[in-house]
Every structure is written in structure tokens, then in C-alpha cells.
Amino acid sequence: MMIHPSHLKEAARSLLASKQRTILALIGIVIGIGSVIAMVSVGRIVQEESLRQFKEMGTDILTIEKEFGGGGPPGMQGAPGAAGGAAAKAALRLDTILAIPSRCPGIAAVAPSVRGSGDISFAGKKLERCSPMGVTASFLDINKLTMREGRFLSDLDEQSRYCVIGSQVAAELQKQGASKLAGSKIRIGNNLFTVIGVTNEVPQGGMRRFEPNEMIYLHITTGLRVFANAEIQSITARVSPGTTNNAARDQVMAYVASLGKGQAVRITSPEEIIAQMEKQMQMFTLLLGAIGSISLIVGGVGVMNVMLVSVTERRREIGIRRALGAKRGDIKGQFLIESIILSLIGGLLGIIFGIGASWLIAHFAKWQFALSFSAILLGVGVSNAVGIFFGYYPARQASLLDPIVALKSD
Amino acid sequence: MLTLRDIRKSYRIGPTEVDVLKGVSLEIQQGELVSIMGQSGCGKSTLMNIIGLLDRPTSGSFMLDGAEVSYSDDDALSEIRNQRIGFVFQQYFLLSRLTALENVALPLVYRGDTGTNSHDRCMELLKRVGMDDRANHRPNELSGGQQQRVAIARALVGNPSLILADEPTGALDTNVGGEIMELFKTLNAEEGITVVIITHDPGIARQCKRVAVMKDGVIVP
């Protein structure tokens, strides 16, 4: 079989001759290829996005959390201690945490934090979407946060009634009529706090386990005293330069174990979080892949149908071509080219559709959009394969027609 | 150039076997201009399709240029049709989506020949049949006689040694039919192409050097 430009031209012409049917067959292919492309390209975007966020936070950050005993669910903040039945392990004391860098050479700095709850108001009006957290001075650097105005809490602010607010909280205060942010007073529960600084806005999403823009930071000692049932549950630690995450983790584990009395922590490294995210991505990929494959099969059957009808309608043409010397292979090739072109057109539309969809998803999820060339290649390859696979049977039917039978049919 | 010996063709329709060709023997020499006449349904087209290698006989022997072809494989038959036989049909059988020029080029396409040479050759043949000014017209923009001229150009483009024409003037009026017949006569006289024409028109048959008459599935002597 030979492929000439004239064959391609003829294939395009005969597809155009039956526009409606062609378009109907294309829909399945477009949806199929579209979802495959959207899947691959969203996967790429998410992957790049998470990598970008890791780079922003640094890959030398360990998260140390209190291990809950007996496999019970983590106690709700503010809920009475061991309400779940299983006894929670003893809380980590602030001084033992602050001693970690001196006891574990692999850890350069630690930033423990304690979350609180309760009604928050400003000038008598309730503030929505904000949450208080007790932190240390090291918190700012480890979490790669920066100040927009004022200063952050320092180690000299122990037990103080100062607070630092995120950009979202600042905007909320201004909406409620605060003329100057510094010096504004925010009520948390029964206590009044004076704003001494505002942090810069941080892009949404990311590796931090809190929403920096919506935070009201107090000094951790203040937090431990004023929050109900306050308990340090999460510590962010920076690994010393030249120490591997694993070595640092082992040191911390050993240190905590040496404290005795059922003290235990769970330590998560960025690699583990990446691995977990990749696992989630795989599930997502599998799901979209299944949708994509099903619509591709539906689309392929559509292509096969178009081609079968086309073969039946063009028996006379097949007969004429055979009379003029076309071999079976030539006829087979002609119809295969047609079904491949049909699928490729669907594939190209699907690629556009899929990339458009992933752009929209990225736009609304506030991820950075990235064009995935492997997705485009995949789309072209898959639609080509669909064209060959589903076009083969009709093309073979056409090629097996007896010349005289084909010529005599109308 | 072609020798048929006791060619039989039967069709099975349900339980009954219909014998259409009942032992046709026929010899045609290189350069002959032969017409085949006979009543409708006597099997002329059936015979022509067997000679044109579009159909296979149920039994009998068919030698083309000294070689037995009735049992050749499909690709070999396609190649012989492409290289050595030109067809002209009563209904012209041009492809409606292609221009006159592209229709004429088809036999060359199946030889893998689509270059400028092929284009020139096709134009030359369209000129020969007086259709070069309609090269880019589609069949539905041409009259029946014009379409048949294009079909003849297509039959000639591959330099065949045998032209098979099944009622080539059957759909044309006497004048136009006469012109087409003139074309066949010139081709036969000037280039020595063997031409076999099926016709119901005694006027056409009279212009051929030899007339074979068929009756009831055999050639009457």
C-alpha cells in the first residue's frame, strides 16, 4: 500500500461529503481524547505546583506531631482530653520541645505551635474566617513568612497580649473601620490583644498546615495559657545543613524516646508528603483514565460505524477502483487513512478541549498552568491508534469486496 | 492475444443453479476490433467481466497473452487490469468527487505514479479525446458524451493493449455515439490496441472488422 498526497486529499473530501455523520462520530473521540489530555495535563500541573511549593518552603523541613495512642482519633481542639476513650499520650512540654535543637545536632531550629478557638471580634463585631495560633519567634523564618508592617512576636513577648495578623485578617479589620492596623485591639474569647504587625500575603494552597493569611499569631506561652485545653500538637523543624532528613528524624525520635513515659511523635518529611500526593494523583489519573478509555471506546465504535456506512455507500466506487487496478491493500489503505484522519481530527479537537479544560481547572484552583507536550503527543498517538484499531475492520470489509459485486451494486 | 476455451459461468440462486455461460470458446488476435452482439440477458456482460478479470469463470480456461490467468491470485489480476486492460462502461463510472483530470489519473495512482509526468500524460489524453478544456470539471458538470470521453481517456492512460467497452454508446445519442465509435476506430487503427465492444447497435457492429454473436450463453459460429 502506498500513501500519496492525493489519497489524503480524497480522504478529506469523502469525510466532508458526509459532514453530519463525521461530526457525530467525532464527539466521542473529542470527549475521550479531551479527558485523557485533561488528566495528563492536570497531573503535570499539580505535580509542578507541589514541587514549586516545596521549593518555596524548602525540602529541609520536618513536621513533628504528637502521636496519639491506642489508634484513637486525634482529639478535637477544645474537646475534653481523652473523650475518645483511648488515652492520649502525654502532651509534649514546651521546654522539652525548645531543647530539641540543643539535644539533636541534626535540627537547626524548631517552631512549635498551638491552635486555639473561640469567638474573635473587633470593635464589637465578629471576625469570620480567622483563627488564633500560639507560636515562637522562630515560626516566621521556618514558615518562610515575611512582615508587611510592624514586627513579629519575639522571645521577649512571653505571656504578652500582643498579636500579629495575616493579610486577610488585616483586610477584614480595615473593612470593619480600623484606620490604623498597628495598635488595633482584637478580642479572642475573654482576652484583648494588640496588633503589633501584619504578615505579607502568601499564595493560597501549599504545604503549610494552616492558612497564613487568616491567622492571628500570639506568643506560644500566651496561647498555652488562654486557649482552652491547649496542647502543642505540631512542631515544624528545620534540619541542619549537611544532615539528611532521615538522620535528623532518627535523632528526634531517639530524643523523644529518651524522655520516657510513653512520649511518642510522628515525623513527616517532605519526601513522604510528595509520595503521598503522588499516590493521590495516581488515583485521580486512574479515574480520569477510565473515563477517557470508555469514551474512547465509544468514540472508536462511532468511527467504526461511520466507516462501515461509508464502505456500504461506496461499493460502486470500490468496484471502479478495483477495475482500474487497485489491489485489496490499496482499498484497505484508503479506508484506513480515512478513519485515521477522522480520529486525528477528533484527537486534535480533543487536545484543544482537554488543554482548555486543564487551563480552567488550573485557573480556578489558582495553580500555575503548564502546557504538557507529552500530553499532546499522547493525544495524537492515541487518536491515531483508535483510528487504526476501529478502522481496520471496515477497511478490511471494503478490501474483501468482490470487484464485480462491488461494481454492480448501486 | 486472448483465448477462451469452454468458459462456463453459473450462478446459484437458492436451490437452483443458473447457467449463464454454457461453454464459450473465443479467440481474439492482437489488434482486432471485435464487437459482441446478442439478445439482452444472453451473457455478454458476464463474458466481458471474465475477459476483464473482474469475475472468475466457474470452469474453463482463459489464456491472456499466452498465460493462463483464470486461477491467478487477486493481486496479480489487479495488476493485469491496471497494466494491460482499459475499461469503458455504459454508465461511464467516473468517481463523482474527483475532477476529470483526477479520474483519468486513477490507473496511474495505482501504479504509484503521481508526479508531473503523470499529470502531463493525463492532460495529453484529455486532449486526445477533446476534453482538455474540461480537465478540472467534475463529472456532474459534464454531458454524458463528455463523461464517456473522459472515461476513454482514463482507459487509455495506462497504455493498455486491450480495451473492453460494454455498451459504450448505450446511453448516448447516435451522433455522439458515432463520435465515440470513431475514437475507438482511430485507437485501433493507429495504435494497434485490441478493442472489444459489446453493443446492441447494428450500426456500430457494422464498423467493426469482426462481429461475434452470442445466444443463450454460447457464441454462435
Ligand SMILES: Nc1ncnc2c1ncn2[C@@H]1O[C@H](COP(=O)(O)OP(=O)(O)OP(=O)(O)O)[C@@H](O)[C@H]1O
Ligand atoms: N450475480 C448474478 N447472479 C445471478 N444471475 C446473474 C448474475 N449476474 C448476471 N446474472 C444473469 O446472467 C444473465 C446474463 O447477464 P448479462 O448481464 O451477462 O447479460 P447481457 O447479455 O449483458 O444483457 P444486456 O444486453 O441486457 O446487458 C442474466 O440472465 C442475468 O440475470
Ligand SMILES: [Mg+2]
Ligand atoms: Mg450487459
